[in-house]
Amino acid sequence: MIDIDRAQIRFKTRTGHVDAVRDVSLQVQDGEVFALVGESGSGKSTLLRALAGLVPLAGGAMRIDGEDARRRPVRDVQMVFQDPYGSLHPRFTVDRTLREPLAINGIGEQDARIIDALAEVGLGPAYRFRYPHQLSGGQRQRVSIARALIVEPRVLLLDEPTSALDVSVQAEILNLLRRLRDDRKLTMIVVSHNLAVVGFLCQRVAVMRNGEVVEQAGIEAVRARDVKHEYTRRLLEATEGYRRG
Template sequence: MIDVNGVSIGFETPRGFKTVVHGVSLQVPQGQAYGLVGESGSGKSTVLRALCGMTPLCGGQMQVAGQPVAKHMPKAQRRAVQMVFQDPYASLHPRLTVDQSLREPLLIHGMDRVAERVTQALADVGLDASFRYRYPHQLSGGQRQRVAIARALVLEPQVLLLDEPTSALDVSVQAEVLNLLKKLHHERGLTMLLVSHNLAVVAFLCSQLSVMQHGRIVESLGTDAVRAGAVQTDYARQLLTAADGYRRVQAVVQTV
């Protein structure tokens, strides 16, 4: 479903052109939840944005559902790939109600049964119809992120890209959102690509992951190996040590 082949990405800076992603390759089969993990600045979010057509490539190729990713993609292809951003306080327009935020993508894509789809999208993320006419400032952080997930799901995508969707939330709310994402993944058969610096979050939701450092993939492994501590590179071992709260996060997730 997702095929990233030898991708390099760079940007113009005052000091000249700087490459921030170097020859990254990964494949995600249909229906799999896949993780990209690494410290801030490792290039993982840049890869995610490139898959949406938001960031141009300077080398390599990307395909989603067999179609090449480009800056100007047809509406049907854009509808198939949706993204949930890191900060629920910034990703929702402060002057739009929840109803307006969910209606907008439906109207852009010319979909029918708009009111019904909005109500159903909210129900799918555990929010009742009373939330439709609230503004973002009237919602908690967890509720805002649920609305952001509903906005992504309302178009019935095949692929969901998740850019650190729980890092701005406290641990108990993180657990609720992770449980919700896992439920939606199984119910809808979504292909998910999750970016996080937290190995605990990735290991809970994903079955496979790649570790990025300085714009390169340094290791790819299954989450069973992460749980067993069987990582091969020093960098992955450092991330595992830094995520020593893995067992505590897992305990919270399983009880919420």
């Protein structure tokens, strides 16, 4: 479903340029949930934004189901951003937030679709005419997920979807995403620095460092610590937290 071939992403700076993503190649199968992990600044989110069409490629190619990602309909690939407080327009009701992508894509039966989309993410019709400031962080992220799914995409991109939420709310959102994965058979790419999140949702992992993929592995190999690259080992050790000697 997703084929990234030697992707390069470059940003201009005052002194020249910086290569945020360098020569990255990976494939994600139809219906697979794939993770990009690594420390901040490793290029994970930049690669995700390029797939969503928000960042241009400096080299290489990205294909969705065999077609150039830049030429596919926008509704085919949708993204859920990290910050549920910043990704919703503060002056839009939930209804208007969900109605806008339907209008942009010329999709009818909008009222029924909005009610169904809210129900799918566990929000009743009472939330339809609330504003973001009247919602909790978890409720805002549910609205963000509903907005992404309402146009029925084939690919869902998730950029740190739980990192801005309390731990108890994180579990709710992860369970929601897992259910949506099973119900809709979506292809997903999840960006995270939390390997517990990755282990719960994903089937394969690519580890990024300094704009490059240093290792790819199945989730069972990651759980068993059966990895080859020293950087991946250090990431796994960091997730184990503090242990008394």
